[in-house]
Amino acid sequence: MADEVQALTKAFSGLGGLGVDETTMVSTLAQWRKQPEKRSGFRKSFRGLFKEHGVIERCEDEYMLHLAAEFSRFKNLMVLWAMHPWERDARLAHHVLHQAHPPAIAVEIACTRSAEDLLGARKAYQALFHHSLEEDVAFHAKDKPYCSLLVGLVSAYRYEGPKVNEDTAKAEAKALGAALKKKEAAAVENGEVVRILTTRSKPHLVETFKHYKELHGKHIHEDLGSEETLIREAVQCLAAPEMYFSQVMEAALREGADHHGKEALARVAVTRSDVDMDGIRAAYQEQFGARLEDAVAACAHGHFKDALLSLIAGGK
Known part of the structure; x- marks a missing residue:
């Protein structure tokens, strides 16, 4: 039970990182079907999202806003990716x-x-x-x-x-x-x-x-x-530009990065994936002594992570 709760808490991005782990969430829906006591245990243990309020555990408004942003990361990335590059740049500007x-x-x-x-x-x-x-x-x-x-x-x-x-x-x-x-x-x-x-x-x-x-x-x-x-x-x-974008990516992956910094991760991955991403990866390795794809994998979750890695690393 404790391991399942911890896995679900992490899936909700309660333990940091970017995005949410949709696969774990869906799996939990099936496993916890007709087991309300497990959901209750999850709420009691996840104090970042829930707080005791009378006889119930109430969702905290501030954390709900945070979760809304994390749930939307994959959607926003895919919408950016699907747009014509000229429309995308116009909307970004x-x-x-x-x-x-x-x-x-x-x-x-x-x-x-x-x-x-x-x-x-x-x-x-x-x-x-x-x-x-x-x-x-x-x-x-x-x-x-x-x-x-x-x-x-x-x-x-x-x-x-x-x-x-x-x-x-x-x-x-x-x-x-x-x-x-x-x-x-x-x-x-x-x-x-x-x-x-x-x-x-x-x-x-x-x-x-x-x-x-x-x-x-x-x-x-x-x-x-x-x-x-x-x-x-x-x-x-x-x-x-490759050095510049590698620095933008590094700033986005830092612990404590602000909202604008985090949003840059998807923006750079989408806009540079078929332009100079190989050069950005090389510049990141040279400047920060680590592989960009490893840094992303350690920080991001779920479909958002998979999409980022597809854009950044491709088949490599």
Whole structure:
């Protein structure tokens, strides 16, 4: 009896982790049929979900909200997976803008999609919400110092060929260095920084950041202060997306990760599964000394875990 109760408690995600173990729950329904005393024992032992209230054990409202989120993880992942990528990105961006979330997801969409896919997401956004993505970003970020940068990023249509002008890349590396050394204004408000990050091709930016390190002895993100989070995210997404996404996944899997952090797990698994997931797994191994699929298996439960592993590891 004690083992069965413990298994069911874990299935309800009462012992931590992400998602719920649907298989155990369904099995328990069959095994405990016509055994109300077992359900009563479960309620009495599961103090996170139930609390004595007179002659009954009452469900705690706060934990019910937690369970609703955990039950919905698999559903939400599958809905994201089934959507057309352009609609998915449009809905993700709209949710961020209208739920007062940090702008990281908008930066991801703007900086890690191809020019055609970002254009497609903007078209989908207009069709779904009857506003342009650019105007909604401009409105919701109008009082933020990063407004011009974020509008420029979501509006971009970058050249995607391999050609890079080395002299221009070197000159712009110097310009970025000069902008970051200025203390009177934040780099995110510097017009030259915004121009370079929002218009140049990704191969050009990779070369520019390489020259920046040669000139200044460190990566550009190391010269960005704690208040320059959005520029740091943009730089990583543009030049090293696999490293960026591996860090997002690691943060989502940490004990104590907040709601936004946990939601990133499904988002990254779905949006990167057929793009650069092999590279993300390699970057995770290099940075954190563990396999990403092992970390997910240790943290997630049930169908949500199985779906995540299918997207992250595939047949490997």
